[in-house]
Amino acid sequence: MGDFNLALVIVAIVVCVLVFIFNVYLLVNYQHPDDANQAYFPKFVVVLGLSVAAISILMLPADVANRQACRHAIYNGACNLTLPMKDLWLAIFIVDAVLVFFVIPFAMFFYEGDQDKSVGKRIKSALLWVVTTAIVCALLLGILYGLVGKVDFSVRHLSSATTNFPSNWDFTKSHPCIGGAGAQSCSAYTASASSEKTWTMRTTFPEYVVALATIVGSLLFSIFGGVGIACLPLGLIASFIHRPKAVITRSQYIKEATELGKKARELKKAADALHQEERSGSKGRKWRKNVKAVEKELLQLEEDVKLLEEMYPQGEKAETSWALTVLGYLAKLILGILGLIVSVGWVAHIVIYLLIDPPLHPLLNEVFIKLDDIWGLLGTAAFAFFCFYLLLAVIAGAMMLGLRLVFITIHPMKWGGTLMNSFLFNVALILLCSISVIQFCSTAFGYYAQATAAQEIFGHTLQSLRGIKYLYKYNVFQIAFLALAGLTFLYYVAFGWRRKKPSGKFQLLS
Numbered sequence: 001m002g003d004f005n006l007a008l009v010i011v012a013i014v015v016c017v018l019v020f021i022f023n024v025y026l027l028v029n030y031q032h033p034d035d036a037n038q039a040y041f042p043k044f045v046v047v048l049g050l051s052v053a054a055i056s057i058l059m060l061p062a063d064v065a066n067r068q069a070c071r072h073a074i075y076n077g078a079c080n081l082t083l084p085m086k087d088l089w090l091a092i093f094i095v096d097a098v099l100v101f102f103v104i105p106f107a108m109f110f111y112e113g114d115q116d117k118s119v120g121k122r123i124k125s126a127l128l129w130v131v132t133t134a135i136v137c138a139l140l141l142g143i144l145y146g147l148v149g150k151v152d153f154s155v156r157h158l159s160s161a162t163t164n165f166p167s168n169w170d171f172t173k174s175h176p177c178i179g180g181a182g183a184q185s186c187s188a189y190t191a192s193a194s195s196e197k198t199w200t201m202r203t204t205f206p207e208y209v210v211a212l213a214t215i216v217g218s219l220l221f222s223i224f225g226g227v228g229i230a231c232l233p234l235g236l237i238a239s240f241i242h243r244p245k246a247v248i249t250r251s252q253y254i255k256e257a258t259e260l261g262k263k264a265r266e267l268k269k270a271a272d273a274l275h276q277e278e279r280s281g282s283k284g285r286k287w288r289k290n291v292k293a294v295e296k297e298l299l300q301l302e303e304d305v306k307l308l309e310e311m312y313p314q315g316e317k318a319e320t321s322w323a324l325t326v327l328g329y330l331a332k333l334i335l336g337i338l339g340l341i342v343s344v345g346w347v348a349h350i351v352i353y354l355l356i357d358p359p360l361h362p363l364l365n366e367v368f369i370k371l372d373d374i375w376g377l378l379g380t381a382a383f384a385f386f387c388f389y390l391l392l393a394v395i396a397g398a399m400m401l402g403l404r405l406v407f408i409t410i411h412p413m414k415w416g417g418t419l420m421n422s423f424l425f426n427v428a429l430i431l432l433c434s435i436s437v438i439q440f441c442s443t444a445f446g447y448y449a450q451a452t453a454a455q456e457i458f459g460h461t462l463q464s465l466r467g468i469k470y471l472y473k474y475n476v477f478q479i480a481f482l483a484l485a486g487l488t489f490l491y492y493v494a495f496g497w498r499r500k501k502p503s504g505k506f507q508l509l510s
Contacts, residue, residue: 009083012062016055023050030418042107042420049099049427053434056092057387059085060438061380063452085453093210096431100213101137104428106130111420141209149208151464153199203465207457210435211465217436221394222477224433226484228397229343234492235396236336243329244311247322253312260308263301270294342389347485354444354478365447383448387441394433395426440477 027046035043066083109126203211248256271294277287313321345364353359364386372379442454449455463472471477 012083015058016051019054019058020047020051023047023054026050027423030415030423032419035420039111039420042111042424045099045103045107046420046423046427049104049424049431052092052095052099053391053427053430056096056434056438057391058384059088059092060387060441060449060452060454061384063089063454064383064449065377065380067452086456089453089457090206090210093213093435094206096435097209097213100428100431102130102134104424104431105133108421108424111424141212144212145205145208148466149205150200150202150466152466152469153201153464154196155199156196208465210457211468213432214435214439215468215471217432217434218439218471218477220429221433221436221440222480223484224394224397224401224429225390225437226397226481227400227488228393228395229346229390229481230485230488230492231400232393232396233336233339233343234489235400236332236339238492240329240333240336244307244325246311247313248311250312253308256308260301260304263297267294267298267301339389342386343393343485346386346390347482349444350478350482353447355475355482362447365445368445368448379448383441383445386445387437390437390440391430391434394437395430398426398429436477443472 024047027043031043062083063085066085106126106129109129110122270290274287274291274294310325313319313325315321349364352361352363353365368379368383370379371382438454442449442452446455463469
């Protein structure tokens with residue numbers, strides 16, 4: 001038993017180190033050249049935030065493995081040798097909340113501060129915004145915790161008389177308890193509905209903070225996750241459909257490049273006009289709308305340039321580049337088909353296991369258990385994959401909606417071209433939604449993850465919290481998730497297979 005727990009600790013340490021190294025690799029390869037050798041504090045926050053998000057997702061399968069450490073214990077106190085998962089969960093969630101609501105906003109304010117000001121003034125300005133936010137959040141949390149920071153558990157008072165130990169155990173549906181036909185000692189079994197009472201107790205403040213952060217994350221998760229669960233696989237398949245079918249001629253390349261150059265000059269003219277308006281201080285609602293329009297057109301222009309480069313590869317290794325392009329689109333098709341299977345599996349599992357009461361079938365829970373029977377970590381690995389897929393769906397949904405809704409800031413992630421403010425924004429989104437992904441998975445896989453610390457926090461405390469429990473009792477977030485997934489699927493069926501053309505809105509800005 002001790003050896004098992006020691007191995008679990010070693011695996012946890014190794015995984016944390018690998019996650020940290022991988023996130024550093026992502027930062028180095030995704031960062032914009034303008035941020036090279038500078039902006040070290042935002043970079044540290046990005047790596048820390050991504051590591052916390054990844055580790056929090058991986059803690060759920062670790063919680064399952066930790067539960068199994070004392071399943072076959074033959075002596076009292078064996079479970080005391082396992083990892084203190086509940087304390088670890090609360091610690092990681094508090095760190096998550098501090099990063100999302102305080103550290104990342106400070107890093108963004110500092111990074112986006114006026115570069116002409118000194119470092120001290122930029123820190124002072126960022127601290128002013130963050131401290132103001134902290135005071136407001138502390139007051140709201142304190143008031144809410146004082147007023148409704150309680151959990152209401154429904155309990156039933158049971159009692160039963162005593163009887164002699166029976167010589168046989170003959171139970172039937174009409175005779176379910178010990179005793180003769182005229183004197184059944186079964187008052188606990190046949191307790192009336194009036195025996196049900198409400199047991200109220202105050203939750204701990206850390207658990208309450210986690211609960212409120214989960215509500216905010218669940219709202220975003222329902223929106224972005226519902227859209228992403230459909231657009232992630234369908235977007236990959238659509239990308240394959242829109243792939244360049246053949247290499248174009250040099251004359252076609254020159255013609256297309258000339259058109260793109262003309263659009264780029266128009267965009268630059270519009271951007272300069274907006275920059276001039278910003279300097280003059282006339283930043284109104286129309287200005288912000290025009291900035292969004294220019295950003296959308298710029299992203300579309302970059303996509304067109306990338307597509308043109310794919311259709312006319314240049315250099316000594318042009319044939320190799322074209323072969324890699326073809327293979328890349330084939331990989332997208334394969335991943336899209338696999339992702340579609342996983343998405344359908346998720347939707348079916350939500351309907352069959354979560355929305356129907358009682359569940360028709362354990363579905364994926366039973367799959368994970370059978371995989372564990374084949375090999376101890378196979379079910380756990382599949383469990384982790386399904387949780388990570390939800391997080392990828394959230395990111396895909398955020399990117400899709402961010403490109404189409406005016407009130408959402410566009411922060412695209414690009415290989416070798418991502419500024420730190422975009423990095424920080426996406427890290428905050430991932431952190432905020434990671435809590436909800438964990439809560440959602442612990443509920444969706446309640447049969448597989450039973451008796452874990454995560455289920456104790458999310459399955460009992462959160463779903464019994466006063467004022468919040470009804471959102472989970474009536475499956476509000478799950479229904480919203482499925483509704484948005486269905487609408488996104490219909491959108492792709494109707495419009496998603498067509499390639500978007502530039503709208504030309506930026507031409508109206510001059």
